[in-house]
Amino acid sequence: MGAISPDVRSRMMRSIRKKDTGPEREVRRALRKLGYGYRLHAAELPGHPDIVMRGRRKAIFVHGCFWHQHDGCRLAKKPSARPEYWLPKLARNVERDRAALKALAALGWTSLVVWECEVSSEEGLIWRLQEFLRDDGTA
Numbered sequence: 001m002g003a004i005s006p007d008v009r010s011r012m013m014r015s016i017r018k019k020d021t022g023p024e025r026e027v028r029r030a031l032r033k034l035g036y037g038y039r040l041h042a043a044e045l046p047g048h049p050d051i052v053m054r055g056r057r058k059a060i061f062v063h064g065c066f067w068h069q070h071d072g073c074r075l076a077k078k079p080s081a082r083p084e085y086w087l088p089k090l091a092r093n094v095e096r097d098r099a100a101l102k103a104l105a106a107l108g109w110t111s112l113v114v115w116e117c118e119v120s121s122e123e124g125l126i127w128r129l130q131e132f133l134r135d136d137g138t139a
Contacts, residue, residue, distance in 0.1 A: 003081075024050050024062040026119040030126050036133060047100025049111070058133065059104055059111045061097070062119075069094050070115045 019041055028051065031038055042052040042059070049059035065075035069090050079086040097113075104111050112132040119125050 019050075021062065021064070023064070023114070023116045023119045026122075027051065027060060027062050027114050027125065027129070030122065030129055034126065034129060034133075036129075045109070046103035046107070047097065049104070053133075056133070057109045059109050060132075061100075061111065061113045063097070063113055063115055065116045066090075067093060068097055068113075068115075070117065073115065073117050075117055 028038070028040075031051070036053065038051045038053050038060075040051060042049050045052065045059065047059075047061065050062045051060040052058070063070065065073045066077070067090070068076075070076045079090075101111050101113075110132075112128070114125070114128065118128070
């Protein structure tokens with residue numbers, strides 16, 4: 001397979017959504033199945049969590065494995081095209097995620113990161129969400 005032209009790659013990258021991604025919709029579907037209510041995209045909170053439960057002070061981030069560099073995941077492979085651009089950009093994403101989780105914790109929020117690769121198993125996803133949403137705070 002030949003190299004992708006810059007125009008084609010640019011169009012592909014622009015088509016990737018920031019909100020309402022497939023993995024995010026899967027997490028929301030699982031939460032509804034469990035009977036939990038939630039709000040979306042809390043812009044006023046650090047990191048703009050994808051899903052929030054204000055009364056419980058719980059925030060859920062649904063991260064793409066590539067964009068947020070899921071450690072050890074096959075979907076988080078390092079880009080070979082233009083690494084001088086992509087590697088620093090992806091490193092900034094990881095650092096921004098770390099800072100957002102720390103800031104939320106300082107505000108008394110508990111956070112969960114659900115990775116793109118984890119949503120393929122509905123049973124595993126539901127188990128993780130139930131553990132996180134337990135009222136005893138041991139998530």
